[in-house]
Amino acid sequence: NAGVTQTPKFQVLKTGQSMTLQCAQDMNHEYMSWYRQDPGMGLRLIHYSVGAGITDQGEVPNGYNVSRSTTEDFPLRLLSAAPSQTSVYFCASMRTLNTEAFFGQGTRLTVV
Amino acid sequence: AQTVTQSQPEMSVQEAETVTLSCTYDTSESDYYLFWYKQPPSRQMILVIRQEAYKQQNATENRFSVNFQKAAKSFSLKISDSQLGDAAMYFCAFHTGANSKLTFGKGITLSVRP
Numbered sequence: 001n002a003g004v005t006q007t008p009k010f011q012v013l014k015t016g017q018s019m020t021l022q023c024a025q026d027m028n029h030e031y032m033s034w035y036r037q038d039p040g041m042g043l044r045l046i047h048y049s050v051g052a053g054i055t056d057q058g059e060v061p062n063g064y065n066v067s068r069s070t071t072e073d074f075p076l077r078l079l080s081a082a083p084s085q086t087s088v089y090f091c092a093s094m095r096t097l098n099t100e101a102f103f104g105q106g107t108r109l110t111v112v
Numbered sequence: 113a114q115t116v117t118q119s120q121p122e123m124s125v126q127e128a129e130t131v132t133l134s135c136t137y138d139t140s141e142s143d144y145y146l147f148w149y150k151q152p153p154s155r156q157m158i159l160v161i162r163q164e165a166y167k168q169q170n171a172t173e174n175r176f177s178v179n180f181q182k183a184a185k186s187f188s189l190k191i192s193d194s195q196l197g198d199a200a201m202y203f204c205a206f207h208t209g210a211n212s213k214l215t216f217g218k219g220i221t222l223s224v225r226p
Contacts, residue, residue, distance in 0.1 A: 031212055040121070042203060042218035050212045058213060090157065092214070097207055098145045098164065101214055103157035 002026050006091045006104025013081040013111045021076040021107050023091030029102070031094040032074040033058070034066065036087040037106075043090065049074055081111045114139045116204050118217035125194045126225050132179070133189045133220050135204030143209035146180070148189045151219070152200040160202070163187065191222075199224045 004025045013019055025032065033048040035058075045058030049068040063085060065077040074093075078085060091104040115138045125131035137146070148160040163171045163180050170178050175192045187206075191198055204217040 033214065035216070040218060042116075042118075043205075043216040045213055045215070048212055056212075088155070092157075094214070097209065097212060098162075100159045100162065101147075101149075101157075101205075106155045 004091055004093055004102050004104040006089075006107060008107060009105060011107060011109050013078070013109065015081060015083060015111060017081050019078050019081065021078075021089055021091070021109075023074045023076065023104055024072050025074075025093040025102070026072065027093065027095065027102065028071060029093035029095050030071070031097065032068065033092045033101075034064070034074070034076045035090045035092065036060065036085075037090060038087050046076065046089075078109075083111045085109065086111045114141075114206070114208060114213070114215050116206060116215050116217035118204055118220050120220050121218070122221045122223070124223045124225060125191070125198075127194055127196060129194055130190060130192045131194055131222065133191070133202055133204075133222065135187045135189070135217055137185050137187060137204070137206050139185075139206070139208055141208035144206055145208075146178075146187045147205045147214075148176070148178070148187075149203045149205060149216075150198075150200045151203065152197075157203075161189065194224050196224050196226060198222060 034046040035043040047066040049055045089107045092101045144165045146163040150158045179188045203219045207214045
């Protein structure tokens with residue numbers, strides 16, 4: 001079982017470049033989220049989705065866009081990368097709100 | 113706003129001993145769910161244990177148990193018979209029935225001394 005597949009695992013960007021982090025799940029989960037993890041800050045919610053066509057902002061949405069055209073996919077777009085976006089990014093999905101969140105393996109992004 | 117506080121950034125325990133990791137949260141909701149996640153050096157997030165707020169009985173999963181104090185809004189994790197493989201970062205998290213946001217604490221790094 002694939003679970004949550006997140007790509008790439010590592011990425012280096014130059015300031016001002018754009019890119020998309022891919023996230024796909026094969027568990028038919030309605031709820032999907034993107035987090036960033038920084039030292040001493042825990043996991044902070046960037047954007048989340050409660051189903052196809054529905055997205056909302058989390059705690060730190062600035063500089064990021066998302067869309068949810070299908071139940072399976074929830075890509076995260078960095079529009080113009082900045083050094084402050086250097087972080088580890090996690091995608092997660094849940095079947096329902098009171099069940100376990102399944103996480104991708106994370107993407108370590110460095111913006112130089 | 114809902115918040116999760118893990119006030120201890122680091123803890124250490126002797127192998128085979130017991131350790132308790134603290135977590136407090138704040139919400140005005142009565143329906144919510146609490147979780148502890150483990151993140152080993154591999155970076156993979158792993159669910160350790162979960163607790164529904166409406167259940168008075170504390171959740172237990174093998175060597176892991178929680179002390180859920182609803183009135184105090186406290187949700188601590190007890191690890192018994194600590195093993196070297198327990199060394200990791202542990203995150204407390206919760207969400208309410210009123211929204212879809214899973215909120216995490218800042219995490220605590222647990223080291224296990226052989």
